[in-house]
Amino acid sequence: QVQLVQSGAEVKKPGASVKVSCKASGYTFTNYGITWVRQAPGQGLEWMGWISGYSGNPNYAQSLQGRVTMTTDTSTTTAYMELRSLRSDDTAVYYCARREESGSKFDYWGQGTLVSVSS
Amino acid sequence: QSALTQPRAVSGSPGQSITISCTGTSRDVGGYEYVSWYQQHPGKAPKLMIYDVTQRPSGVPDRFSGSKSGNTASLTISGLQADDEADYYCCSYGGRYTFDVFGTGTKVSVL
Numbered sequence: 001q002v003q004l005v006q007s008g009a010e011v012k013k014p015g016a017s018v019k020v021s022c023k024a025s026g027y028t029f030t031n032y033g034i035t036w037v038r039q040a041p042g043q044g045l046e047w048m049g050w051i052s053g054y055s056g057n058p059n060y061a062q063s064l065q066g067r068v069t070m071t072t073d074t075s076t077t078t079a080y081m082e083l084r085s086l087r088s089d090d091t092a093v094y095y096c097a098r099r100e101e102s103g104s105k106f107d108y109w110g111q112g113t114l115v116s117v118s119s
Numbered sequence: 120q121s122a123l124t125q126p127r128a129v130s131g132s133p134g135q136s137i138t139i140s141c142t143g144t145s146r147d148v149g150g151y152e153y154v155s156w157y158q159q160h161p162g163k164a165p166k167l168m169i170y171d172v173t174q175r176p177s178g179v180p181d182r183f184s185g186s187k188s189g190n191t192a193s194l195t196i197s198g199l200q201a202d203d204e205a206d207y208y209c210c211s212y213g214g215r216y217t218f219d220v221f222g223t224g225t226k227v228s229v230l
Binding site for chain 2: 035037044045046047049050059095097099102103104105106107109110111112
């Protein structure tokens with residue numbers, strides 16, 4: 001069965017970086033992309049970007065351009081999301097989800113990773 | 120890219136039907152047949168309920184249905200049940216430069 005398993009919670013100081021992993025299993029990794037979505041406490045879902053499992057090409061939300069990098073490792077079927085220059089308003093639960101190469105369909109989700117940014 | 124607009128809250132009694140709207144523009148909702156809907160219970164990851172405007176993944180009850188007219192998509196829940204109480208988010212494809220955009224979210228309460 002399809003599974004996405006994310007790395008554990010992180011606590012970071014402002015200005016630091018965080019790298020969250022998303023281990024995929026149960027499907028052909030290169031046939032789908034991975035999208036990253038975050039949710040600040042009590043807030044809605046925010047699309048951060050996605051990376052093609054086929055080409056490895058990432059696409060980022062304009063609001064995060066320059067601070068976020070998404071990568072994949074096809075040998076371990078793992079996707080990564082690195083966010084730099086962390087601020088307090090980056091405190092959120094970060095989710096990865098499987099995305100079809102075309103269209104906004106996120107059919108399987110990871111369990112979420114809480115990233116807390118505090119001095 | 121601005122978030123799609125959803126009502127903040129919608130409520131209904133058990134057995135009733137409710138509809139949640141999701142308003143975008145011709146550059147997203149109105150321009151593509153790629154609208155999806157997600158249900159999120161507190162502390163849980165979102166769950167796909169509808170994709171490609173009207174399609175239901177296997178395992179999702181047929182009480183959930185989707186539609187679209189112009190720049191507004193809708194999710195209808197028929198025969199409302201207690202477990203339907205959750206937050207619901209729409210999402211639309213916005214083209215090869217914007218890609219995906221979520222709605223503001225709607226809290227559904229079952230009275």
